[in-house]
Amino acid sequence: MSSGSSKPRSKAKAKALKAGRPPFLSTTTSKPATAFNPERRSLSAKRTRSLIRTHHVLQKRLAQARAEKDAEQVRELEAQLAASGGLETYQLASTVGQSAERGGDSSRVLVDWLREELEARKPKRFRGHSFAFSASSSSSSNPSPANDEHGSSSTSVQVGGRGPPSPRPLRILEVGALSTTNALNIPLVTSVRRIDLRSSGPGIEEADFMTLPLPDSPDGKGEWHGERGYDVISLSLVLNYVPDAPGRGEMLRRTTMFFSRHHENRDDLEDGDADRDEDMQTEYETPEQTEDDGTRATITTIKHPRVRAHDGRNGPRPPGLLPCLFLVLPAPTLHNSRYLTPDHLTAILSSLGYINLQAKTTRKLHYSLWRYDPRRRKEWVGQGGKTVFHKKEINPGSGRNNFCIVLDDREKE
Template identity: 55%
Template sequence: MVQTSNKSKSSSKSKAFLGLGKPKSKSLKSGRPPLLSSSTSTTTTSHPSISSKHTRTLIRTHHVLQKRLAAARLTNDTSLINELDSQLSATGGLESYQLASTVGQSATRGGDSSRVLVHWLRSEIDARKTSTSSSSSTNTANAPVTPLRILEVGALSTTNALNIPDVTTVRRIDLRSSGPGIEEADFMAFAVPDDPNGKGIWQGRRGYDVLSLSLVLNYVPDACGRGAMLKRTTAFFSQSHPDVPATMDGSTQPMQLLPCLFLVLPAPTLHNSRYLTPEHLILIMDSLGYTHLHTKTTRKLHYSLWRYDLDKRANWLKSGGQIVFAKKEINPGGGRNNFCIILDEES
């Protein structure tokens, strides 16, 4: 069924995008395609195979329509909003987008980005495996190192490389759950660990060691919303991270990684944008308290890993470091896209 919006609803949505009413955080739902139905989505295993070309076309179409919809909401063009909502529904809504994304990221297509994250976390993973194995073989009473607590935002599958027995424990969320094991939740409204009502507690603890935003930030339809999402990630980390145990051969400690953010974006958003470059992204992340650890760029994707340090953020503010990043052309040239991240004092 095609979803339509009356004038009052369109007006409310437009006010949210314009920042009127000053909501605490902007919901991601305003930027997502309309749902195909209200029922629980069918798992991807029941769908026929989709070609790579069709997958790319479907994802690209969703993103183009989504950008046009965001622009229409900014100008409160009700008729265009309804028309674009209809077009998004006609393409299959969020369920079709999720299916295309899942197929595109499947192991058979070589697209499971979590494998890159696991590779970068190898020292933490190996330390936990060694500790668990040592405790078992010596029958000591020493408790093994706590498994890595991972929050995967925009999760499409529960069977990716993040599942490592006794080493990781993964919490998965998305705006619409595509199957059991994925909570239906909006990250921008998701309870933070220090929620006074205790809603941010998960498995008896607060905070996460790793946050994964794989092809999520680019789905946020406006630049200010992307900045707000990046800033909000800093509220989800556990503040206590003891050093990784020494390796069995007594070698030096590996690089301190935790807590960290795994960020994956389409490569053109950083390498062919008028308003964003890898260097500019580092500056934005520095201002939030992040330190760049790793980067990998392929023809399609840009992967990066960032360690969060609350003290770095405090020192940045104390020293008067830049905290507002407006839309400014830094990479001029024809044929470039307009992808941008804006950080303001209200982000």
């Protein structure tokens, strides 16, 4: 930080969210971070963690310098980020760290939590068989007859030309996607749209979620594959990348605007479902499990009962899963922060209309699944729940981090 008291600080112009990520070292098209990239295999687990940690530290300092409008410090930190490899190296390290061979593919957790919804969308002849994930959504092994330019598919399938078509594929919006080869690729079952601020390869759109056209945009720009909205939104290690606390709150609020409207009139959500959801949750701890780096970790889980097939003869349908938000954060942002705890996060998301269905914490990460129901917000407000969350210390102690989410009471546009 510049220390000369007599030298006035020059002001840095406020930048959009995309500026939170540093530029690539060159303007040439980056190599996709796939298993065929030889650089990927050369990164050890220790080196991967070091690159990611250094990048986040520099990003935090850069956000602070921008907030203080210290242009000189901003330029210095941007130079350090570029010297460390910039976004290209960070994306490569993140992709390696989240790869299946390193045990870091968070999409496998999402697939497990959505298993019943996915099973219901499989053609009848395949039901009961284990899921076979496509190595690439644009792979020729994917039997889907319709692949779009981004490598994702969307189609309703009629098996053998008999009976009604199978349910349409589950529409998933993956924000901050680093790879097209994760567990979300299930032929005929899922249709995945992948976006990131800067694309790391084919199959990932270069787009900023905060400026992505809303599904209900009058000009139709928010449509994807001829439909509006999504069944699932994935924010895996994305929210922690937003450089400021108010921006994180706005990102969470904006997710509620991207869900498919056809879920609003489904008959499996009767009044009082939100209460049943909370009553049916149980919390327990599993024995210690081995992490990908050989360490041991105790996993704490809040588990929602599995959604089962329902024939309507035994009372109301059980609560559904859709539409839902899959959120993954570094564990310390919830368990070692002065300003955020799991309960505080639940309050923030409840005020937006979310209901917690699943949660799991490992030594490194916190995973959670949230169903969106606008009636939940009305119920929350009616019960006197908070809708404004300022930066306030709720978990004091030395050695804690300052990760925070700030949310105002602005209604959705």
